[in-house]
Amino acid sequence: MRKIVVLVSGGGTNLQALIDSISDGRINGRIVRVISSKPGVYALERAKSADIACSVVCRADYRSIEEYSDAIANEVENSGGDLVVMAGFLSILSQNFTRRFENAVINVHPSLVPAFCGAGYYGIKVHEAVLEYGAKITGATVHFVNEQCDGGPIILQKSIEVRHDDTPQSLQLRVMTECEHPLLVQAVGLFCQGRIEICGRKTVIV
Amino acid sequence: MRKIVVLVSGGGTNLQALIDSISDGRINGRIVRVISSKPGVYALERAKSADIACSVVCRADYRSIEEYSDAIANEVENSGGDLVVMAGFLSILSQNFTRRFENAVINVHPSLVPAFCGAGYYGIKVHEAVLEYGAKITGATVHFVNEQCDGGPIILQKSIEVRHDDTPQSLQLRVMTECEHPLLVQAVGLFCQGRIEICGRKTVIV
Numbered sequence: 001m002r003k004i005v006v007l008v009s010g011g012g013t014n015l016q017a018l019i020d021s022i023s024d025g026r027i028n029g030r031i032v033r034v035i036s037s038k039p040g041v042y043a044l045e046r047a048k049s050a051d052i053a054c055s056v057v058c059r060a061d062y063r064s065i066e067e068y069s070d071a072i073a074n075e076v077e078n079s080g081g082d083l084v085v086m087a088g089f090l091s092i093l094s095q096n097f098t099r100r101f102e103n104a105v106i107n108v109h110p111s112l113v114p115a116f117c118g119a120g121y122y123g124i125k126v127h128e129a130v131l132e133y134g135a136k137i138t139g140a141t142v143h144f145v146n147e148q149c150d151g152g153p154i155i156l157q158k159s160i161e162v163r164h165d166d167t168p169q170s171l172q173l174r175v176m177t178e179c180e181h182p183l184l185v186q187a188v189g190l191f192c193q194g195r196i197e198i199c200g201r202k203t204v205i206v
Numbered sequence: 207m208r209k210i211v212v213l214v215s216g217g218g219t220n221l222q223a224l225i226d227s228i229s230d231g232r233i234n235g236r237i238v239r240v241i242s243s244k245p246g247v248y249a250l251e252r253a254k255s256a257d258i259a260c261s262v263v264c265r266a267d268y269r270s271i272e273e274y275s276d277a278i279a280n281e282v283e284n285s286g287g288d289l290v291v292m293a294g295f296l297s298i299l300s301q302n303f304t305r306r307f308e309n310a311v312i313n314v315h316p317s318l319v320p321a322f323c324g325a326g327y328y329g330i331k332v333h334e335a336v337l338e339y340g341a342k343i344t345g346a347t348v349h350f351v352n353e354q355c356d357g358g359p360i361i362l363q364k365s366i367e368v369r370h371d372d373t374p375q376s377l378q379l380r381v382m383t384e385c386e387h388p389l390l391v392q393a394v395g396l397f398c399q400g401r402i403e404i405c406g407r408k409t410v411i412v
Contacts, residue, residue: 134408136363157342202340
């Protein structure tokens with residue numbers, strides 16, 4: 001059974017989707033640790049309620065992205081984790097980190113990559129950009145993390161329609177519930193079954 | 207009733223979708239002229255079969271994009287056209303052209319703009335890029351044409367899933383039939399009903 005470490009920074013709705021899917025048998029894995037980049041976030045409460053071990057590793061306590069990433073990597077290894085899920089984790093990790101866990105770090109991004117992704121596109125800013133551009137379709141992307149920001153091999157994508165009266169907040173909520181949560185659960189489930197093959201930039205579900 | 211000029215360069219399947227939709231009453235408009243950038247293309251046969259006047263205005267006969275665009279613009283005005291539809295038209299037109307027919311030139315692009323659009327992304331190249339990138343969702347975009355390549359206000363978008371065994375050709379065919387044709391028919395229909403409002407970069411269907 002796969003041992004999953006989940007990285008969080010906020011409310012933890014993606015974490016909750018994973019916890020629920022494990023408990024109802026849709027994911028054949030176990031969350032061995034939740035690591036938060038911030039203290040006091042609700043994701044930590046969710047982890048405690050599910051009896052999952054937690055750590056807080058604050059970015060501000062480290063001098064560089066490299067040192068911070070090494071601290072997170074050590075936490076992952078000490079937990080015996082063999083899959084890292086970035087579930088709304090807002091800190092950037094080093095190239096060293098992604099090389100150390102090559103093809104074993106999954107991120108969810110709230111747009112249809114390569115649209116509205118890369119540096120500067122995170123959280124609510126993504127949905128603000130979608131609305132400013134006047135796009136009529138958006139969605140979410142679950143992908144492996146490599147050294148390129150939001151640029152690793154795509155595992156799954158799902159689209160939804162933008163409504164004419166959407167605000168960044170209403171769009172964020174719909175993308176989370178209708179795209180991010182089901183995609184992340186599906187992708188982690190496939191990973192734990194060993195069903196994701198990577199070939200260059202492409203993934204194939206076998 | 208709106209008078210439509212359709213610009214073509216090839217097989218004319220988007221043109222055919224428009225012809226069919228006008229004849230069955232889904233579009234309250236009339237195609238007054240088809241202008242091709244190439245002689246001998248099948249789109250011209252389709253126009254003749256539907257008793258639509260045709261012109262061939264070859265890019266090679268003009269020294270610059272500006273002169274070429276002015277020639278096309280004169281054809282449009284002589285036809286009394288008040289909507290220009292670029293239906294697989296592969297030549298670039300000048301900024302003068304788009305300013306002369308502001309908010310009255312509609313283009314269909316075979317991807318979900320802003321992904322896989324801009325200079326170099328046309329025809330089959332778009333679908334090659336989608337597959338190389340490993341995207342799992344693609345689609346088409348119908349938009350007003352302004353001075354930015356594929357950058358004008360978006361009217362409608364529609365998405366489809368990329369299949370693991372897609373070739374650029376199979377993907378192009380599905381995007382055409384499942385996205386481009388229905389979107390173009392719907393957008394031209396809405397335009398002819400006066401139901402598309404433009405507000406900055408955004409459009410609203412009223």
